[in-house]
Amino acid sequence: MADDSTTTIRATFETREAADLAVEHLVQQHGISRPDIFIQSATDRNSAGSAPSGGDVSHEEGARRDVPLAGEIEVSVDIASSQVTAVERSLGDAGALSVSSR
Incomplete structure (x- = not known):
């Protein structure tokens, strides 16, 4: 019998760019x-x-001041339990600071 249960994966990133990746x-x-x-x-x-x-950084002016840098970005997704290991690895490869599943 196949395991068709789902797992929620959450990963935090330091930048929006890393979350988008x-x-x-x-x-x-x-x-x-x-x-x-x-x-x-x-x-x-x-x-x-x-x-x-x-996009938060300008070569002429440095970091933008109109964009709030007030905490990390979270990416979450519900996946089949069989995908957990591969997805966790991909999120880590993309620069996740932390990855958790439940």
Whole structure:
């Protein structure tokens, strides 16, 4: 009998750029549909991450000051239990600070 139970995976990232990369890994490498992936602040504050990156940084002016850097970004997804190990590895490869499942 196949195990068809689902597991919620949560990963935190320092930057929105790293979270977006993780989403691309989930979609392209694991065939997870984008509407099944959730991105939000890991805290109760609005945040673009805890460090500037990508569009948050200007070569002329440095880090933008209009973007709140008030905490990490969380990516979560419900997956088949059989995918847990591979998805956790992909999230780590994308730069996750921490990965947990329940």
